[in-house]
Structures are given as C-alpha cells and as structure tokens.
Amino acid sequence: MTLICGAGAFGTALAVTLAQNGPVTLWARDADHAAEMQASRFNDRRLPGIALPEAITVVSGEVPGGDAPCLLAMPMQTLGGFLSDHHDALGSRPLVACCKGMDLATGLGPTGLIAQTCAEATPAILTGPSFARDIALGLPTALTLACADAAIGQRLQSTLTTPTLRLYRTTDTTGAELGGALKNVIAIGCGAVMGAGLGESARAALMTRGFAEMNRLAHALGARPETLAGLSGFGDLALTCTSAQSRNYGYGKSLGRGEDFDRSVTVEGAATARAVLARARALGLDMPITHAVTALVSGELRATEAMDMLLSRPLKEE
Ligand SMILES: NC(=O)C1=CN([C@@H]2O[C@H](COP(=O)(O)OP(=O)(O)OC[C@H]3O[C@@H](n4cnc5c(N)ncnc54)[C@H](O)[C@@H]3O)[C@@H](O)[C@H]2O)C=CC1
Numbered sequence: 001m002t003l004i005c006g007a008g009a010f011g012t013a014l015a016v017t018l019a020q021n022g023p024v025t026l027w028a029r030d031a032d033h034a035a036e037m038q039a040s041r042f043n044d045r046r047l048p049g050i051a052l053p054e055a056i057t058v059v060s061g062e063v064p065g066g067d068a069p070c071l072l073a074m075p076m077q078t079l080g081g082f083l084s085d086h087h088d089a090l091g092s093r094p095l096v097a098c099c100k101g102m103d104l105a106t107g108l109g110p111t112g113l114i115a116q117t118c119a120e121a122t123p124a125i126l127t128g129p130s131f132a133r134d135i136a137l138g139l140p141t142a143l144t145l146a147c148a149d150a151a152i153g154q155r156l157q158s159t160l161t162t163p164t165l166r167l168y169r170t171t172d173t174t175g176a177e178l179g180g181a182l183k184n185v186i187a188i189g190c191g192a193v194m195g196a197g198l199g200e201s202a203r204a205a206l207m208t209r210g211f212a213e214m215n216r217l218a219h220a221l222g223a224r225p226e227t228l229a230g231l232s233g234f235g236d237l238a239l240t241c242t243s244a245q246s247r248n249y250g251y252g253k254s255l256g257r258g259e260d261f262d263r264s265v266t267v268e269g270a271a272t273a274r275a276v277l278a279r280a281r282a283l284g285l286d287m288p289i290t291h292a293v294t295a296l297v298s299g300e301l302r303a304t305e306a307m308d309m310l311l312s313r314p315l316k317e318e
C-alpha cells in the first residue's frame with residue numbers, strides 16, 4: 001500500500017500512476033473533497049477529466065498509520081504545518097516530499113523540514129520534470145528519487161517506479177530539492193521576459209544565467225554538480241521555463257504583461273524566491289536573477305525594469 005497525502009493535481013496524478021502497482025490511499029485535507037472524489041471517481045477541483053482507478057481509496061481526517069512510504073504532495077509553504085499536525089501518525093516510515101520550494105519560515109527545503117519535524121522518519125524527495133496531467137495520462141516521464149539512506153532510496157525507487165514513470169536515484173537530497181525549488185524562480189523570470197515581449201534570446205540568457213545561479217547556491221550548500229545537471233535541476237528548468245502548462249511560467253507571463261493572475265493557483269516560485277534570497281544573503285552569495293524575480297513578484301519592479309537592472313550590472317567573466 002502507498003499513502004499519498006495531498007489531493008491536489010500532483011498527488012492525484014501520482015495516485016493514478018501508482019495504482020498500477022497496487023492499492024493507494026489518497027488523503028485529502030478537505031473531508032467534502034475526499035467524499036466527492038471517492039464517490040465520483042474524479043478530482044474535478046484539481047485534475048479534471050482523469051478517472052481514478054479502483055485501486056485508489058480517498059480518505060480524510062486522521063492520517064492512516066503504518067510503515068508504508070508516505071508521499072507528501074502539498075504546497076511547500078504548507079508542509080511544515082502538515083508535518084507538525086500529523087507528526088504522530090506519520091511515525092518512522094519513509095516520508096517522500098513531492099513539493100518544490102524553500103520554506104519561508106525556516107529557509108529549509110522539504111527534506112530538511114521533515115528531518116526537523118519528524119526526526120524518526122526517513123526523509124526523501126521525488127522531483128523532476130513532469131506535469132501532473134502527463135503523469136496521469138500515462139505519458140512517459142522520468143524523475144529523481146533522492147534519499148540520503150541509499151538502501152531505503154533503492155527500495156523507494158523500485159516501489160514508486162511504474163510502467164510509464166521511470167525513477168533515477170541519488171543520495172544527494174540537497175541537490176535534488178534545490179533544483180526543484182530554484183527552477184520555479186527562474187521560470188517566473190522567463191515568463192515575465194516572454195510576457196513583456198523581450199524575446200526568446202533573452203529567455204535563453206535568463207535560463208542559462210539562472211542555471212549558473214542555481215549551481216552557485218547548490219555548491220555553497222554542499223550539493224553535487226551532477227545532481228543539478230540532471231532531471232531535478234537542468235531537466236526541470238528546461239521544462240518549466242518553456243512550457244505554457246507551467247503555472248510558474250504562466251504567472252511570470254501575467255506579470256510581464258501587467259495582467260492579473262488567479263491567486264488560487266499554486267505558484268511555488270513566488271514565496272521561494274524570497275526564501276532563497278534571504279538564504280543567499282546570509283551566505284554572502286550574489287543571486288541577481290532571484291533578486292530581480294523577488295522585486296517583480298512583490299511589485300517593486302516591472303519586467304522591463306528588472307531586465308534593465310540585470311543588463312546594467314558590471315561586466316564579468318562567464
Ligand atoms: N501540478 C504539477 O504538475 C506538479 C506539481 N508539483 C508540486 O506538487 C506540489 C503540490 O502541487 P499541486 O498538487 O500541483 O497543487 P494543487 O494546487 O493542485 O493542490 C494543492 C493541494 O494541496 C492541498 N493542501 C493545501 N494545504 C494543505 C495542508 N496544509 N495540508 C494538506 N494538504 C494541503 C490542497 O487542498 C490541494 O488539494 C507543489 O509543490 C508543486 O510544485 C510537482 C510536479 C508537478
């Protein structure tokens with residue numbers, strides 16, 4: 001049995017693909033939503049049009065106990081609260097974060113938060129280039145499964161691989177979670193560039209210099225360069241900065257056009273930009289794109305002003 005907490009688009013998509021391997025329990029925060037899904041066999045609120053296989057049971061209330069791995073598929077800024085609220089039920093099993101970002105309150109990534117809040121559990125993270133709908137439709141997808149405990153990571157890799165979802169494993173949790181967190185920040189910037197009509201060449205420059213920035217922070221925090229070059233870093237950066245399916249990219253595009261954006265949509269890069277900037281400042285690191293995106297998101301700068309700020313920086317070696 002696999003337990004997935006968080007019945008948004010991603011949690012539901014993971015439940016659909018993992019149902020090919022055996023029973024899945026999908027835990028939803030909202031009791032009405034859980035009852036609606038269990039009865040209709042659809043998640044109309046977050047992933048419409050995808051039928052839930054019979055192997056999925058949707059529950060709410062107490063998080064089910066047990067030793068089976070638990071996937072945590074809720075937005076990053078809600079993870080800390082969820083872990084504290086359900087600490088006892090989560091117990092000592094592997095907890096696989098499926099969220100992307102950096103916690104504003106602590107500056108920690110998902111595995112750091114798990115380690116801090118649920119000390120008996122084994123933290124892991126599942127991350128990389130994938131849209132929930134693609135996974136749910138059974139389109140081929142490859143992700144990174146990171147767990148510092150190599151043996152548990154290997155077990156998770158085989159449990160969570162499905163015929164269409166291929167997992168690669170690493171023990172570098174820091175690198176894997178930083179890739180997923182930072183690519184969303186850069187994607188907001190790329191969306192803003194495109195929304196403001198600054199062109200595809202400017203977007204390519206921002207992606208490349210953004211990748212340099214991701215590597216700078218990752219290096220300072222002890223991550224391995226090959227992790228950043230893999231699915232969870234470069235792979236997810238490429239997908240999110242170029243796809244109209246991405247909510248971070250779409251949000252950036254609205255900012256670039258000066259249009260409103262639906263506030264109920266999950267856009268992880270907005271809070272994460274602020275968290276990353278604070279962390280970088282504490283480490284004495286220069287992260288100009290993250291700085292520009294933070295100013296854009298807070299309304300301090302428009303996209304063209306943010307680009308002017310980046311272009312007027314002193315010339316330097318690549
Ligand atoms: N949607 C996608 O294509 C992908 C999403 N992700 C990541 O998955 C995470 C979740 O995103 P989505 O599922 O897309 O978001 P979503 O907006 O579709 O759904 C978020 C879900 O989290 C639940 N939630 C909110 N606060 C909660 C709390 N305190 N406790 C428990 N549940 C809570 C909401 O009820 C909602 O069902 C994000 O970090 C995102 O970056 C990763 C890869 C792909």
Ligand SMILES: O=C(CO)COP(=O)(O)O
Pocket residue numbers: 100128129130131184187236239240245246247248249266267268
């Ligand atoms: O993480 C994702 C793709 O890998 C989903 O991106 P968005 O959250 O921007 O939609």
